[in-house]
Amino acid sequence: MKNIRKIAEWLKSKYKYYTTPKFDFVIVEDVPDLITEGKVFIISENNHPEMIIFKCPCGCKKDIHLNLLKDAKPRWSYTINNKGNINLSPSIWRKVGCKSHFILHNGRINWI
Template structure:
């Protein structure tokens, strides 16, 4: 996914359970996507957000 802060960085998140860290992504009943836990790009642009029901929720 493209970083939602506008820095143009491409974020890659592992969904593989044995990887650390890894994320869980699922589809909501309305077809939108959610992701857990939050994404925190601490060493780069600092963006920290949740993806819930296809929307970015800033921390």
């Protein structure tokens, strides 16, 4: 029984993984008026990335703001792989609202 539950959980996480849209990214100078779903906005002024904003992938419609500045905490960083997919680290954990916890890896949401 324990194994069946484990398999069911694994299938559920795989399903969630493949049904969550892939994220792409765009680098902009200013915070856009409209944060579109499935897009990571990297706010970068004069080649200095300051902030990342994107819509929560769970569908709750909330914007997630992540700090990229070295002197402020907590701080995230991003990399772009050779296929042009974005990675964010560390994981993102909303402490309010939907409480989503995930990793953005190669443009895909890995739910935790």
